[in-house]
Amino acid sequence: MELQVHTKDRTYPIIIERNALSKAKEYIGTDRVFLISDDGVPEKWRESLKAQFPDAVMHVIPQGEGSKCFAVYQDVLAHMLELHLSRKDTVVALGGGVVGDLAGFCAATYMRGIRYVNIPSTMLSMVDSSIGGKTAIDFQGIKNCVGAFWQPSLVIVDPEVLSTLSPRLLHEGMAEAVKMGMTHDPKLFELFEQDNYMDHLDEIIERSLKVKQGVVERDEREGGERKLLNFGHTYGHAYESYHELNRYLHGECVAMGMMTVVQEPELKARLKNVLERLELPLECECDKEEICRLVQNDKKADHGTVTIVQVNELGHGFTEEWDNAMVRKGIGL
Ligand SMILES: NC(=O)c1ccc[n+]([C@@H]2O[C@H](COP(=O)([O-])OP(=O)(O)OC[C@H]3O[C@@H](n4cnc5c(N)ncnc54)[C@H](O)[C@@H]3O)[C@@H](O)[C@H]2O)c1
Ligand SMILES: [Zn+2]
Incomplete structure (x- = not known):
């Protein structure tokens, strides 16, 4: 192809x-x-x-x-x-x-x-x-x-x-594919809900690349839509820098970051199920106050709010501005 x-x-x-x-x-x-x-x-x-x-x-x-x-x-x-x-x-x-x-x-x-x-x-x-x-x-x-x-x-x-590739590296890469399914492509996400997602490996790769291709073509320099691919990354980056000793891989932090922001109960349950299948971590062991500080220092923080990519309906990512209270609430403070 x-x-x-x-x-x-x-x-x-x-x-x-x-x-x-x-x-x-x-x-x-x-x-x-x-x-x-x-x-x-x-x-x-x-x-x-x-x-x-x-x-x-x-x-x-x-x-x-x-x-x-x-x-x-x-x-x-x-x-x-x-x-x-x-x-x-x-x-x-x-x-x-x-x-x-x-x-x-x-x-x-x-x-x-x-x-x-x-x-x-x-x-x-x-x-x-x-x-x-x-x-x-x-x-x-x-x-x-x-x-x-x-x-x-x-x-x-x-x-x-x-x-x-080791299963751990395979799965952390798949976290990015799950992310693209969440923000852009319900069918891609659903492939992970099937019994043997490994039978669909090629299709997972193709569909992910199509999502990324479309986004890059529409927004080459990250002025708008490309930001949606930061889904899971705002908290994810905070988890990544908190654990400097590389306890978690990037994709694992993205998995935990997605779990942190998604609120809609049914979608959150589906996401949890998929991440569990991929043996990805759901929650980060960390000092939550420190994570909030790191989230607010993230380069996407502007005018006291942080741009968060959110998904309420499978395949439809959008951005919203979270103030300090929302950033704290997101992580359960
Ligand atoms: N340019 C971008 O848009 C973009 C997007 C996301 C991430 N990144 C960058 O990508 C990097 C992470 O990439 P990565 O996760 O591929 O890590 P990596 O390149 O470090 O590879 C992980 C490990 O797998 C080994 N490896 C590679 N291919 C293998 C194979 N076929 N079989 C067995 N082992 C293999 C590598 O030697 C390495 O030890 C980060 O530096 C990150 O900043 C860039
Ligand atoms: Zn990433």
Whole structure:
């Protein structure tokens, strides 16, 4: 299956196909590539890509968020320069959101921008971070604080690659798909309510990508509708920064964040049921006062209120402004 994403800068395809990784070269259509991956991406996937480009170099960064930093960014750029990469060359990222964000930012800034192909290899990156054009590294403890909007010229999604992902990482990525079902696509949400949602993995990915594609096309730079994809993220980010020791993964915090804001009883029960099936946490162990402070410091807080994405009816996300009392009430204070 192929989706076309239309953005201001370019139109690009997303290929969604089992075993597409083994045909990546056909889709990419050039030999002049610089491959980037991380050492947590199983070797068999890295080898599958590398074997198709015998003359290309693969730059392998250490796995983990820590690689989204200036030092690694600089290493990659230095390597690209050393190889005399030009604007005719293509950066190809194989990995999760960390590799995608870093490689995308390198592509966006090297020689004022070169072609970039993303091959996401985690559930989260397949359904969420691989499209939309946001690229970034972290700086001075602030996530994604140095970055650029840079659209890929091609995204290759091969669901087969998920076979090596741990259940925990698979499920946390699915939290983002549940989110998109909640805000935009009831059928996507209902797939998770079926007995064996894993039989619908490809459809889950396709539907999530369609939601994200539609939102990105309508609102490339997050002026309006794209904010709806922050559903679960306002409290989610607070839970994430509260537990600095990475006790919870991002998608797990989004799951708890969704549970915190949804009020409508029937919908909340359905959401709870789906998150339980995915073995995602429902409630965060934390100091609630501190969470309120963090929520109000969130970058979406403005004029003393916080913009919260809410869902009362499946598939219809909307934003509302919560004042201090509502932020406290949301978390049960
Ligand atoms: N650009 C965006 O729009 C956007 C959106 C959401 C998140 N993000 C970013 O994405 C990052 C998180 O991405 P992530 O959740 O994919 O994490 P990740 O990239 O850190 O990957 C998680 C782990 O899985 C390993 N891995 C990757 N593919 C694998 C596979 N097929 N089998 C087994 N292991 C595999 C990785 O080596 C890593 O250790 C964060 O930095 C976040 O800021 C960006
Ligand atoms: Zn998210």
